[in-house]
Amino acid sequence: MNPYDKAHELARALTDSEELTALLEAKRLVEQDPNDKLLMESFRQKQMEMSTYQMQGTEPSKELTEEWTKLVTEVSGKPNLAQYLEAEGRVGQLMQDINRILAAPFEELNDSDQG
Template identity: 30%
Template sequence: MINIYDDLNKLESTFRQTEQFNALKTAIEEVKQDEAAVALFAKFRELQMTLQEKQMKGEEIGEDELQYAQKTAQLAQQNQAISKMLMAEMALSELVQEINRVLTKPIQAMYDGIQ
């Protein structure tokens, strides 16, 4: 019998060794060393979560909330450490998407015959 979890654990180990993973790890450590960046990112993340929660509940997001979110995001992106971290996160996310695409390819292939 095949134990897919053995392969997944190997993939996790390999994933941790990728350039993208290590770039994000380094970028996060740099943010953690900058108190202003930590506070700004925490504020940015909390605001993001609040807005996402409102969207999921179907609640309307006010114009003032939207403007505040945009200003907070802009401030976060202007911080060099946070900007570097977000770019590293995007690169790692692209790798995760590619892994997901490869893993779901056989499933997609089964559906391709249905028209």
């Protein structure tokens, strides 16, 4: 059994998966509406700013927090954007699950390092 062949098989399965298909369709819908696309770009930018604060262990300003809250509410109220983020979350969960499965054969290596 060749791991590379299985990796290519997995890539094909992901391409055909319900999760990725739904994400691509949701992305297409967002990109069709210039307002939705612009709002999603603003959301991503603000999301990165908020993540930076979180990674640094610092609190964002009250103004930034209020902007983020308002943006999240606005995005949540747009069906195409909410659908896109939901589909993105499902794909993210799928990838986390796959990574966990792929890491399992290497757990013994990690266990022996600690003992």
